[in-house]
Amino acid sequence: xxxxxxxxxxxxxxxxxxxxxxxxxxxxxxxxxxxxxxxxxxxxxxxxxxxxxxxxxxxxxxxxxxxxxxxxxxxxxxxxxxxxxxxxxxxxxxxxxxxxxxxxxxxxxxxxxxxxxxxxxxxxxxxxxxxxxxxxxxxxxxxx
Numbered sequence: 001x002x003x004x005x006x007x008x009x010x011x012x013x014x015x016x017x018x019x020x021x022x023x024x025x026x027x028x029x030x031x032x033x034x035x036x037x038x039x040x041x042x043x044x045x046x047x048x049x050x051x052x053x054x055x056x057x058x059x060x061x062x063x064x065x066x067x068x069x070x071x072x073x074x075x076x077x078x079x080x081x082x083x084x085x086x087x088x089x090x091x092x093x094x095x096x097x098x099x100x101x102x103x104x105x106x107x108x109x110x111x112x113x114x115x116x117x118x119x120x121x122x123x124x125x126x127x128x129x130x131x132x133x134x135x136x137x138x139x140x141x142x143x144x
Contacts, residue, residue: 003028004064007055008121008129011047011071012137019144020047023136024055025129033058034132038140047137048074049103056110064115070123070130074107079118082108 006027013020021038035054039047048071056065069075082104085091090098098104121127123134 007065007067008133009051009055009069010133010137011044011051013044013047014141017041017043019141021137021140022047022051023133023140024051025132026055034136036136036140038144040144045073046100049100049107053106053110062114066117066119068119068121068129070121075118075120
């Protein structure tokens with residue numbers, strides 16, 4: 001595995017559901033890469049998941065990654081809920097289908113290629129990486 005990549009991700013939605021965007025800032029040494037995109041009709045949670053998926057899929061080869069997110073949904077989902085969903089055949093503890101299963105499957109696959117450390121950051125609190133990812137997510141909406 002090569003050098004550690006720091007990733008900051010964010011999702012945004014204008015209405016929930018509504019037009020949404022995702023953004024990711026990837027940092028490795030002196031290298032910096034910005035990614036963003038959007039969808040016309042989506043939810044904030046889908047955009048948060050998409051940001052992480054797109055960022056991890058943009059990496060070439062296995063990497064050690066520190067992924068910063070302001071989404072407790074994403075962090076708790078990947079660290080706590082996912083193993084139970086799999087064991088229950090993609091059902092919640094209430095035996096209902098897991099929302100956004102398509103994206104959770106994609107994130108699980110992307111995570112499996114890397115060595116990840118997840119960090120939660122409070123959104124809109126002045127964290128430079130999170131603010132940059134937020135701006136990219138909003139750009140994703142603006143450029144729809």
